[in-house]
Amino acid sequence: MGKSYKIYNINCALCSSNVLTYHKYGAGKGILRLYFKHIAKPKSLVDSLYRDVQKNLKCAKCENVLGVKDVKRGQLVYRMRKGYFHRKLDK
Numbered sequence: 668m669g670k671s672y673k674i675y676n677i678n679c680a681l682c683s684s685n686v687l688t689y690h691k692y693g694a695g696k697g698i699l700r701l702y703f704k705h706i707a708k709p710k711s712l713v714d715s716l717y718r719d720v721q722k723n724l725k726c727a728k729c730e731n732v733l734g735v736k737d738v739k740r741g742q743l744v745y746r747m748r749k750g751y752f753h754r755k756l757d758k
């Protein structure tokens with residue numbers, strides 16, 4: 668059985684640090700928003716997602732804001748800021 672999602676590494680566009688690992692479901696290659704429930708790593712981020720402490724998605728190293736917390740169809744998401752992050756398909 669194949670996986671029903673693709674694994675993307677999301678990196679900071681400014682300092683190239685890895686920020687998180689995302690499981691993307693469905694077709695399409697673009698990443699406009701990240702659903703909290705599909706963020707897989709790091710554990711420190713996943714554990715804090717549902718608490719209200721984590722407002723925006725920030726690079727831990729340079730504090731670049733990659734995404735802004737939002738709600739889409741009742742689900743918590745990060746609305747990603749174009750040009751502030753890079754995505755890399757994990758093969």
Ligand SMILES: [Zn+2]
Nearest residue numbers: 679682726729
């Ligand atoms: Zn950075």
